[in-house]
Amino acid sequence: MNDLTPTREERTAKLKGLGTSRKRVEDVRFTQGKGNYVDDVKLPGMLHGDFVRSPYAHARVKSINIDAAMALPGVIAVLTAKDLEPLSLHWMPTLAGDKQMVLADGKVLFQGQEVAFVVAEDRYIAADAVELVEVDYEELPVITDPFKALEPDATVLREDLEPGADGAHGPRKHHNHIFLWEEGDAEATNQAIDSAEVVAEEMVYYHRTHPCPLETCGSVASMDKVNGKLTLWGTFQAPHVVRTVASLLSGIEEHNIRVISPDIGGGFGNKVGVYPGYVCSIVASIVTGRPVKWIEDRMDNLMATAFARDYWMKGKISATKDGKITGLHCHVTADHGAFDACADPTKFPAGFFHICTGSYDIPVAYVGVDGVYTNKAPGGVAYRCSFRVTEAAYFIERMIEVLAIELNMDAAELRRINFIRKDQFPYQSALGWEYDSGDYHTAWDKALAAVGYDDLRKEQAAQVEAFKRGETRKLLGIGLTHFTEIVGAGPVKNCDILGMGMFDSCEIRIHPTGSAIARLGTISQGQGHATTFAQILASEIGIPADSITIEEGDTDTAPYGLGTYGSRSTPVAGAATAMAGRKIRAKAQMIAAYLLEVHDDDVEWDVDRFQVKGAPERFKTMAEIAYASYNQAIPGVEPGLEAVSYYDPPNMTYPFGAYICVMEIDADTGEHDIRQFYALDDCGTRINPMVIEGQVHGGLTEALAIAMGQEIAYDELGNVKTGTLMDFFLPTAWETPNYTTDHTETPSPHHPIGAKGVGESPNVGGVPAFSNAVNDAFRAFGLRHTHMPHDHWRIWKTANDLGLHG
Amino acid sequence: MSDKMHLKMTVNGKQEDLLVEPRELLIYVLREKLNLTGPHVGCETTHCGACTVELNGKSVKSCTVLAAQAQGAEVTTVEGLSTPDDLHVLQKAFREHHGLQCGFCTPGMITRAHRLLQENPNPTEEEVRFGIAGNLCRCTGYQNIVKSILAAAAEMNAAKEAAE
Numbered sequence: 001m002n003d004l005t006p007t008r009e010e011r012t013a014k015l016k017g018l019g020t021s022r023k024r025v026e027d028v029r030f031t032q033g034k035g036n037y038v039d040d041v042k043l044p045g046m047l048h049g050d051f052v053r054s055p056y057a058h059a060r061v062k063s064i065n066i067d068a069a070m071a072l073p074g075v076i077a078v079l080t081a082k083d084l085e086p087l088s089l090h091w092m093p094t095l096a097g098d099k100q101m102v103l104a105d106g107k108v109l110f111q112g113q114e115v116a117f118v119v120a121e122d123r124y125i126a127a128d129a130v131e132l133v134e135v136d137y138e139e140l141p142v143i144t145d146p147f148k149a150l151e152p153d154a155t156v157l158r159e160d161l162e163p164g165a166d167g168a169h170g171p172r173k174h175h176n177h178i179f180l181w182e183e184g185d186a187e188a189t190n191q192a193i194d195s196a197e198v199v200a201e202e203m204v205y206y207h208r209t210h211p212c213p214l215e216t217c218g219s220v221a222s223m224d225k226v227n228g229k230l231t232l233w234g235t236f237q238a239p240h241v242v243r244t245v246a247s248l249l250s251g252i253e254e255h256n257i258r259v260i261s262p263d264i265g266g267g268f269g270n271k272v273g274v275y276p277g278y279v280c281s282i283v284a285s286i287v288t289g290r291p292v293k294w295i296e297d298r299m300d301n302l303m304a305t306a307f308a309r310d311y312w313m314k315g316k317i318s319a320t321k322d323g324k325i326t327g328l329h330c331h332v333t334a335d336h337g338a339f340d341a342c343a344d345p346t347k348f349p350a351g352f353f354h355i356c357t358g359s360y361d362i363p364v365a366y367v368g369v370d371g372v373y374t375n376k377a378p379g380g381v382a383y384r385c386s387f388r389v390t391e392a393a394y395f396i397e398r399m400i401e402v403l404a405i406e407l408n409m410d411a412a413e414l415r416r417i418n419f420i421r422k423d424q425f426p427y428q429s430a431l432g433w434e435y436d437s438g439d440y441h442t443a444w445d446k447a448l449a450a451v452g453y454d455d456l457r458k459e460q461a462a463q464v465e466a467f468k469r470g471e472t473r474k475l476l477g478i479g480l481t482h483f484t485e486i487v488g489a490g491p492v493k494n495c496d497i498l499g500m501g502m503f504d505s506c507e508i509r510i511h512p513t514g515s516a517i518a519r520l521g522t523i524s525q526g527q528g529h530a531t532t533f534a535q536i537l538a539s540e541i542g543i544p545a546d547s548i549t550i551e552e553g554d555t556d557t558a559p560y561g562l563g564t565y566g567s568r569s570t571p572v573a574g575a576a577t578a579m580a581g582r583k584i585r586a587k588a589q590m591i592a593a594y595l596l597e598v599h600d601d602d603v604e605w606d607v608d609r610f611q612v613k614g615a616p617e618r619f620k621t622m623a624e625i626a627y628a629s630y631n632q633a634i635p636g637v638e639p640g641l642e643a644v645s646y647y648d649p650p651n652m653t654y655p656f657g658a659y660i661c662v663m664e665i666d667a668d669t670g671e672h673d674i675r676q677f678y679a680l681d682d683c684g685t686r687i688n689p690m691v692i693e694g695q696v697h698g699g700l701t702e703a704l705a706i707a708m709g710q711e712i713a714y715d716e717l718g719n720v721k722t723g724t725l726m727d728f729f730l731p732t733a734w735e736t737p738n739y740t741t742d743h744t745e746t747p748s749p750h751h752p753i754g755a756k757g758v759g760e761s762p763n764v765g766g767v768p769a770f771s772n773a774v775n776d777a778f779r780a781f782g783l784r785h786t787h788m789p790h791d792h793w794r795i796w797k798t799a800n801d802l803g804l805h806g
Numbered sequence: 807m808s809d810k811m812h813l814k815m816t817v818n819g820k821q822e823d824l825l826v827e828p829r830e831l832l833i834y835v836l837r838e839k840l841n842l843t844g845p846h847v848g849c850e851t852t853h854c855g856a857c858t859v860e861l862n863g864k865s866v867k868s869c870t871v872l873a874a875q876a877q878g879a880e881v882t883t884v885e886g887l888s889t890p891d892d893l894h895v896l897q898k899a900f901r902e903h904h905g906l907q908c909g910f911c912t913p914g915m916i917t918r919a920h921r922l923l924q925e926n927p928n929p930t931e932e933e934v935r936f937g938i939a940g941n942l943c944r945c946t947g948y949q950n951i952v953k954s955i956l957a958a959a960a961e962m963n964a965a966k967e968a969a970e
Contacts, residue, residue, distance in 0.1 A: 215908070
């Protein structure tokens with residue numbers, strides 16, 4: 001070795017592997033406007049589809065007259081349920097074991113429901129034709145309240161379901177009931193609560209909202225009748241599952257379907273489901289023999305595709321009088337809308353809501369969730385969360401606050417004395433989960449110290465006194481949250497989507513000159529997979545991340561995987577990437593040993609090379625090994641250097657975090673000012689700190705929106721009151737604060753690189769932090785709980801109800 | 807449908823002659839007829855700013871501007887800000903400071919920032935936040951977008967000073 005020999009540190013730095021804030025490779029094209037989103041796909045002869053949608057929330061469709069629309073020049077077809085029925089495509093299965101109308105079959109069940117699909121030469125003609133389709137409706141009574149839906153004489157919504165017959169998840173106790181799903185020990189929980197020294201009860205409503213990515217949903221279907229191949233581009237968070245579903249629905253063999261997720265302009269759960277637009281674009285392409293594009297507009301998106309939340313969570317939490325929690329009981333009335341189209345693993349109709357014991361060591365607990373039909377849009381997607389985890393985190397973090405009030409105790413201290421201790425991991429929760437790892441006390445103490453918690457409480461108390469003396473109209477709220485997530489679905493033994501086990505995959509090819517391509521079963525929607533998965537691989541196989549291409553989203557080339565949602569990409573596909581990398585390395589070791597003329601066991605891995613043990617000057621770099629694998633006949637070793645891994649995780653991962661929001665509230669105007677937001681995340685091993693920080697900023701801003709104003713609201717006739725971005729709150733740069741991010745690092749013991757996933761933590765933890773701040777501001781005036789979203793009007797109303805307006 | 811009209815405009819420095827319907831929107835003509843797919847459609851109601859372009863030196867939401875209103879105008883889209891070999895300072899700054907994630911808002915955001923920095927070459931953080939309030943982003947929480955724009959402003963000002 002001489003001075004020119006790169007040091008180990010220099011070789012490591014060159015890889016830009018794990019822990020590097022590597023700049024994103026995606027950005028080069030995005031910043032130049034050269035992304036390729038579904039609406040950018042343009043094919044020769046392509047037609048455009050658009051929906052006639054129901055203006056009513058519940059009505060019979062007596063007749064549909066398409067004559068005037070068909071007479072318009074440029075209109076090629078108008079599809080109705082009658083056209084789809086011979087193909088058995090007028091209904092489609094949902095991910096939740098229910099079925100959903102593709103086009104209105106005799107009736108409509110929510111405003112915005114798809115009634116007819118117009119196909120025309122361009123978008124303008126399609127829009128004109130939509131106006132010309134005459135639909136005769138007979139209005140029916142509308143139910144938008146899930147409690148009213150369960151009244152004995154409530155109107156029957158789903159007339160297609162056989163009365164008294166079981167649903168996909170067991171007995172249905174009412175004609176508008178979907179399922180009762182239970183977990184935990186009801187009897188023991190009731191006993192604990194009945195005999196407790198202190199009990200706090202509260203109804204916590206997590207309102208209906210919507211993921212609303214900036215790009216709406218859409219697809220382009222192209223049926224090539226010459227070779228029998230269907231190609232489908234679309235906004236799919238799970239392209240491989242879409243291919244399987246498309247095959248099952250259409251009868252086209254799966255090898256003749258190619259699904260491509262191009263660049264996706266944000267997903268946040270909105271693009272997990274299968275929507276009528278996808279199906280209609282496929283059918284229209286088959287019928288017309290031409291490519292058909294369908295792109296929903298923003299109103300379609302907010303009205304019809306994939307709401308989130310809408311959980312009425314009635315909770316009871318019990319404790320000793322010094323604050324040790326003894327039991328938790330929760331009953332949820334879950335409004336699923338007109339069809340149960342929740343995007344959850346099949347066996348979990350309420351997702352992973354039973355993570356609702358949160359970060360706390362709670363000896364007994366029970367959860368029961370009643371799913372209910374109403375005249376609202378179907379969906380129930382995981383809006384930047386892992387299947388109802390955000391509902392669970394919001395529920396427990398509100399219950400803790402209410403219990404603190406009941407105990408007249410500091411809410412930070414109440415959390416501290418109930419946290420699962422570090423030495424209790426792996427921890428078996430009362431509701432059946434095995435938490436893999438955690439160190440909550442360390443994170444909590446770090447967070448409280450960072451914001452100067454004790455001083456904040458003193459300042460708050462002083463401000464309350466000043467308020468009472470009439471010296472200020474502002475109140476200070478301190479919003480605390482310690483959340484535990486459950487992500488990375490999941491073990492195939494209990495997690496599947498439509499029967500497909502929730503593994504994920506990675507396939508790697510090392511090229512002769514030492515660069516590589518890796519393909520995964522996931523699909524980025526802004527998470528930066530092309531950047532970060534290359535980093536995982538760089539650290540595993542010693543090829544610089546800059547020399548590794550990452551590809552996802554084309555089912556003809558990528559290995560099968562279940563897609564990207566529920567923060568599962570890093571825990572599952574990231575693990576597959578590491579494991580495939582290790583297979584490459586195992587083969588490389590044999591090749592290196594052969595080239596170095598030593599036994600396999602006499603070489604060892606060092607950053608980017610195998611070297612002879614005890615003689616590091618004798619080595620072969622991965623690039624040299626790759627070349628040799630293509631040009632040398634090595635006895636007993638196949639040529640080439642490729643590997644594939646399908647990874648079935650042994651457990652989920654449990655990221656956690658401590659968030660603190662300091663908010664000033666104007667009691668007279670209901671306005672809020674976020675003075676400080678501190679977010680500590682522990683996502684285990686950190687792959688790219690820059691990307692993690694960006695994810696946290698974005699997720700917190702979504703949480704800000706949800707907590708402070710964003711909702712899908714209906715009037716009693718089932719009209720959507722928040723169908724445009726005028727009414728549906730998306731924060732601008734002006735309303736969004738700066739966030740302080742921080743971290744601890746508790747690696748997952750079962751993940752190959754110890755990573756846990758982070759994309760959804762800030763939404764899951766952020767919502768209770770913002771909401772707790774609002775509630776906390778009024779605690780001194782007797783408030784126990786007020787529902788989100790905390791818009792100016794509702795905050796003003798809270799102040800008014802508490803008599804703060806004199 | 808009504809009779810088509812003859813539209814002449816300069817887009818990214820290139821003279822364009824087109825036949826359009828009077829009702830066609832500028833975003834539609836840019837994306838569908840000129841294949842400039844940088845600007846995106848996010849809302850069609852002027853709220854999100856994904857379609858932001860420059861029209862005669864002003865930022866406009868091209869989803870609610872009729873193509874006919876661009877008669878004789880100079881239009882600049884994100885594609886007109888740079889060449890692949892010579893990126894604009896803003897484009898580099900957005901990458902450097904992680905000012906984008908899914909990339910859907912980015913062309914509109916950068917086009918808006920480009921105009922903002924011409925209107926106010928040395929903005930405060932508050933002025934940047936106000937200046938881009940017409941452009942929504944769902945991924946970044948804006949913190950790194952603001953950082954990117956402030957960094958680009960500083961770099962452009964430093965380059966200007968060095969040139970003087």
